[in-house]
Amino acid sequence: MNKNYDVVITGGGAVGAACAYFLSREKDLKVALVDFKKPGNASRASAGGLWAIGESVGLGCGVIFFKTLSKQMNEAKENGGELPPLRPHQLPDFFFDFALTSNNMFPSLHEELREKHNIDFKFEETGLKFVMYDEHDRAYADQIASGIPHLSDQVKWLNADELREEEPYVTPEAIGAMNFTCDHQVSPFLLIDSYTEAARQNGVDLYLNTMVTGVETQGNRVVGVRTDKGTISCNTMINAGGAWASQLCEWATGHTIPVYPVKGQIVLSEKLPKIMRGCISTSDCYIAQKDNGEVLIGSTTEEKGYDTTNTLPELKGLAQGASKCLPILKEMNIKRTWAGLRPGTRDEIPILGPMDGIEGYINACGHFRTGILCSAITGTLINEIVRGKETTLDLKPFLYDPKRFEDLEPPFYG
Amino acid sequence: MSTKNQQVIIVGGGAAGISAAAQLAEFGISSKIIDEATKLGGVVYRGPLRHTEELPHLDEFYQKSQKSLQDKYHNNKDKIDVQLETSVIGPDGANGLILSDQKSLSSLNYDYLILSTGCHERSVPFPGWTLPGVMMMGGVQLQIKSGLVRPGEKMALCGTGPLLPLIACQLHKAGVEVEGVYEASSFTRLAKEAVALLNKPMLTLNGLSMMSYLKRNNVPFHYGWGIVKAEGKEAVEEITVAPYDKEWKADLSKARTAKLDSIGIGYGFVARTQITQLLNLEHEYSYQSSYVPRLSGNQRSSKDNVYVAGDTSGILGSDGAAFEGQIAALDIALRMGAIDAATHASRTNKARKGLQRVRNFRFGFDRFSERQLGMLDLPDDDTVICRCENVKKSQIDAAFERGVKDITSLKMATRAGLGDCQGKICSAYCYDRFKQAGHAERMGQLRARFPVEPISFAMMED
Numbered sequence: 057m058n059k060n061y062d063v064v065i066t067g068g069g070a071v072g073a074a075c076a077y078f079l080s081r082e083k084d085l086k087v088a089l090v091d092f093k094k095p096g097n098a099s100r101a102s103a104g105g106l107w108a109i110g111e112s113v114g115l116g117c118g119v120i121f122f123k124t125l126s127k128q129m130n131e132a133k134e135n136g137g138e139l140p141p142l143r144p145h146q147l148p149d150f151f152f153d154f155a156l157t158s159n160n161m162f163p164s165l166h167e168e169l170r171e172k173h174n175i176d177f178k179f180e181e182t183g184l185k186f187v188m189y190d191e192h193d194r195a196y197a198d199q200i201a202s203g204i205p206h207l208s209d210q211v212k213w214l215n216a217d218e219l220r221e222e223e224p225y226v227t228p229e230a231i232g233a234m235n236f237t238c239d240h241q242v243s244p245f246l247l248i249d250s251y252t253e254a255a256r257q258n259g260v261d262l263y264l265n266t267m268v269t270g271v272e273t274q275g276n277r278v279v280g281v282r283t284d285k286g287t288i289s290c291n292t293m294i295n296a297g298g299a300w301a302s303q304l305c306e307w308a309t310g311h312t313i314p315v316y317p318v319k320g321q322i323v324l325s326e327k328l329p330k331i332m333r334g335c336i337s338t339s340d341c342y343i344a345q346k347d348n349g350e351v352l353i354g355s356t357t358e359e360k361g362y363d364t365t366n367t368l369p370e371l372k373g374l375a376q377g378a379s380k381c382l383p384i385l386k387e388m389n390i391k392r393t394w395a396g397l398r399p400g401t402r403d404e405i406p407i408l409g410p411m412d413g414i415e416g417y418i419n420a421c422g423h424f425r426t427g428i429l430c431s432a433i434t435g436t437l438i439n440e441i442v443r444g445k446e447t448t449l450d451l452k453p454f455l456y457d458p459k460r461f462e463d464l465e466p467p468f469y470g
Numbered sequence: 471m472s473t474k475n476q477q478v479i480i481v482g483g484g485a486a487g488i489s490a491a492a493q494l495a496e497f498g499i500s501s502k503i504i505d506e507a508t509k510l511g512g513v514v515y516r517g518p519l520r521h522t523e524e525l526p527h528l529d530e531f532y533q534k535s536q537k538s539l540q541d542k543y544h545n546n547k548d549k550i551d552v553q554l555e556t557s558v559i560g561p562d563g564a565n566g567l568i569l570s571d572q573k574s575l576s577s578l579n580y581d582y583l584i585l586s587t588g589c590h591e592r593s594v595p596f597p598g599w600t601l602p603g604v605m606m607m608g609g610v611q612l613q614i615k616s617g618l619v620r621p622g623e624k625m626a627l628c629g630t631g632p633l634l635p636l637i638a639c640q641l642h643k644a645g646v647e648v649e650g651v652y653e654a655s656s657f658t659r660l661a662k663e664a665v666a667l668l669n670k671p672m673l674t675l676n677g678l679s680m681m682s683y684l685k686r687n688n689v690p691f692h693y694g695w696g697i698v699k700a701e702g703k704e705a706v707e708e709i710t711v712a713p714y715d716k717e718w719k720a721d722l723s724k725a726r727t728a729k730l731d732s733i734g735i736g737y738g739f740v741a742r743t744q745i746t747q748l749l750n751l752e753h754e755y756s757y758q759s760s761y762v763p764r765l766s767g768n769q770r771s772s773k774d775n776v777y778v779a780g781d782t783s784g785i786l787g788s789d790g791a792a793f794e795g796q797i798a799a800l801d802i803a804l805r806m807g808a809i810d811a812a813t814h815a816s817r818t819n820k821a822r823k824g825l826q827r828v829r830n831f832r833f834g835f836d837r838f839s840e841r842q843l844g845m846l847d848l849p850d851d852d853t854v855i856c857r858c859e860n861v862k863k864s865q866i867d868a869a870f871e872r873g874v875k876d877i878t879s880l881k882m883a884t885r886a887g888l889g890d891c892q893g894k895i896c897s898a899y900c901y902d903r904f905k906q907a908g909h910a911e912r913m914g915q916l917r918a919r920f921p922v923e924p925i926s927f928a929m930m931e932d
């Protein structure tokens with residue numbers, strides 16, 4: 057195995073596979089993708105939501121970490137304490153651009169992969185509804201809306217009757233919903249599979265089930281990737297190692313990067329007839345019915361290292377949150393549960409692009425809770441960087457810069 | 471050291487679990503057996519634990535073994551707490567289990583845990599294998615033992631190993647017309663010990679051996695033959711069988727058909743390791759039993775206070791299972807200070823010798839019955855491999871063509887193993903495909919997920 061590649065991608069989750077696909081579209085570069093599925097790899101564990109606005113404003117996956125107002129009120133009441141003056145957690149504008157640009161790519165990407173490669177990752181236009189149970193939820197939603205005036209055409213308010221009309225299985229207790237009409241979903245594992253298979257059809261060599269064990273360098277230049285099956289030479293290495301990216305970076309550059317695992321647990325129902333038109337986020341959890349009828353409920357945000365065990369209290373929390381929103385679930389079965397490890401960063405922004413003073417090395421990691429959604433734009437940007445082209449979006453806020461993380465508080469997840 | 475309050479939990483009340491509990495009881499140690507079945511005894515001895523039943527068509531070895539298992543339990547009843555109709559569906563924290571009784575969930579902590587969850591039957595897909603009337607041997611046996619219903623009017627048995635002639639005799643005695651018995655391996659592979667067993671006279675067969683009984687009653691027994699396909703409109707009506715070569719590849723030029731209303735299929739067993747997996751014990755690939763937990767000397771797993779005994783650690787049959795349960799119990803008794811090192815050593819040695827005898831004896835049969843991969847060619851493109859997710863053979867082939875080298879990627883690409891049974895049925899076929907493609911070493915394991923069996927959302931309410 058002493059082939060020489062232009063590019064070797066280490067890590068074949070949504071991000072690595074997207075990079076492989078976008079790099080292979082012109083079929084001119086010699087590209088290899090190396091991946092070994094470590095327990096908890098994020099892409100397969102994910103919900104597959106393309107919740108560009110929802111996630112950017114702290115709903116969806118963010119809902120448990122950035123408690124909604126009603127949750128904070130309840131807890132303050134229970135603890136007899138003051139209500140902390142917390143506003144919805146909103147990511148910076150450049151992240152909205154990043155997420156929305158990626159989101160906009162999906163319809164045509166879906167077409168392209170179906171037509172050129174005969175594969176379907178089940179893109180579904182669903183919207184994401186924040187279902188409100190009380191006035192606190194409404195106040196929270198109002199605050200969210202006021203934070204994103206430029207996106208008001210993507211926000212649709214539903215009163216209780218309209219919500220019932222659209223989602224007849226949602227509890228009659230709900231007082232309405234805020235619908236992000238551009239937030240959709242895919243089947244996450246079919247998405248990775250599609251990127252990977254299309255890349256393969258375009259000539260990318262796949263080294264699956266292959267563990268990267270080190271990186272070969274000459275001076276400050278990366279010249280190859282060591283694996284348990286031999287060394288692969290390359291001009292450029294792309295680090296798409298998910299929650300394990302820091303190790304890969306250290307091998308390549310001698311420096312770690314602040315990417316760390318953030319555990320999320322998921323509950324999945326048996327296959328059900330269609331009971332949801334769109335995806336839902338409440339103050340307890342998010343709920344998405346996937347293309348095959350299974351209802352997926354997520355997710356916790358826990359810092360427990362590389363632990364991927366499921367724990368009953370957390371699973372109960374998710375299941376109860378879902379039954380509260382969709383009472384019909386109480387008559388249904390839970391089929392399986394799992395946990396995945398998001399590649400977290402302190403500022404929740406991915407780390408993309410080259411590192412100062414290092415040749416032949418590019419980061420594509422730290423996608424935290426939106427790596428499925430942001431895989432398309434990441435693949436696009438990384439392809440542009442490799443080819444030395446002008447990038448579609450300004451790369452600066454995403455570059456690794458120790459200062460980026462300096463003043464941030466250490467993360468605090470349950 | 472105070473060990474009074476230490477809790478020993480045993481999951482699975484078959485030969486292994488009951489032996490362990492009885493051994494612990496002998497040294498004054500109480501334990502608790504959890505079993506999802508309605509009766510103790512495990513897959514083989516469950517039925518007969520009912521005192522009322524007369525089962526004249528079952529052989530005397532069987533009757534003796536079940537009596538001895540039954541006695542073990544009854545003589546130690548006061549030290550063995552039994553909780554039936556309760557499934558262990560996953561771990562709870564570091565030293566706990568989550569239990570389900572179909573209505574609610576509870577958790578149970580342990581200081582020592584013995585997992586003796588047995589095995590299930592290996593599914594072998596062939597065209598028509600999902601038709602009603604195509605049964606696994608266990609199902610056939612269950613019906614014979616229940617004494618109530620006959621599995622069919624006219625049946626054939628296809629598979630391998632000593633269960634084939636045994637069940638054929640039982641079926642015949644129960645009044646079923648046995649069209650034929652098709653043993654995949656050729657007679658020349660049979661070891662001496664195995665021949666001896668088959669030729670051993672049995673009281674229940676009027677002093678005849680199984681083979682003579684079948685012969686006398688004109689039940690044809692074909693060595694080196696096996697199933698090709700089953701056909702029928704609503705249920706099986708006709709099967710095709712053919713000679714198998716050394717690799718168990720069917721020679722279709724010599725195939726023939728038989729009209730009947732049901733068949734029993736038995737090509738071996740797979741260790742039941744959902745719970746051992748969920749506890750994150752280390753496992754290793756075993757060609758015979760799929761994946762088994764990696765154990766050290768005294769049935770101890772990679773987790774210090776967790777033991778695995780019986781078929782869960784590799785298929786050895788009920789006598790072997792009983793010895794393994796005993797060895798685990800002895801180790802726990804030593805660690806709890808209930809016996810001294812000398813007693814432990816001598817008793818363990820004795821049990822080990824017994825276990826070795828079982829192994830030596832089984833070896834002949836296991837080699838004879840070693841599954842060959844030629845059978846992987848039986849399914850057509852359209853044959854369903856994963857019944858839960860309706861995944862066809864052609865989809866599995868396509869994934870292999872695309873270079874899939876591990877079981878998880880295969881699962882994600884095809885959905886095989888993602889259904890309600892969590893791959894219990896299709897994983898054996900999928901592992902064999904990787905084995906055939908030369909990837910067995912690194913294909914990984916189809917990971918069990920909590921809950922091992924579906925639970926309702928209502929059970930998750932507080």
Ligand SMILES: Cc1cc2nc3c(=O)[nH]c(=O)nc-3n(C[C@H](O)[C@H](O)[C@H](O)COP(=O)(O)OP(=O)(O)OC[C@H]3O[C@@H](n4cnc5c(N)ncnc54)[C@H](O)[C@@H]3O)c2cc1C
Nearest residue numbers: 067069071092094098099105268298320396426427428429
């Ligand atoms: C429960 C949960 C729900 C989520 N829901 C959503 C959602 O709805 N929408 C969304 O957009 N995002 C969601 N996310 C986040 C999303 O899953 C991640 O951001 C994304 O999957 C990250 O992709 P990745 O390719 O960087 O990482 P991964 O998918 O983890 O891929 C990294 C790969 O690199 C491999 N690897 C690491 N080290 C090595 C090595 N040394 N050698 C070989 N291979 C190696 C890993 O094993 C892995 O296969 C969710 C995450 C979780 C956990």
Ligand SMILES: Cc1cc2nc3c(=O)[nH]c(=O)nc-3n(C[C@H](O)[C@H](O)[C@H](O)COP(=O)(O)OP(=O)(O)OC[C@H]3O[C@@H](n4cnc5c(N)ncnc54)[C@H](O)[C@@H]3O)c2cc1C
Nearest residue numbers: 482484485486506512513557558587588608780781787788
């Ligand atoms: C269908 C079938 C038929 C067989 N027929 C024969 C035969 O005729 N002769 C023969 O010698 N061998 C036979 N075997 C092999 C036989 O299983 C072993 O010889 C012997 O029973 C092994 O004993 P054990 O204690 O290891 O497991 P078992 O006897 O299988 O006992 C395991 C017990 O664990 C329980 N259990 C499993 N998982 C859970 C859980 N998660 N929660 C709670 N309880 C659980 C089960 O209900 C079962 O009672 C058969 C096996 C099967 C599967």
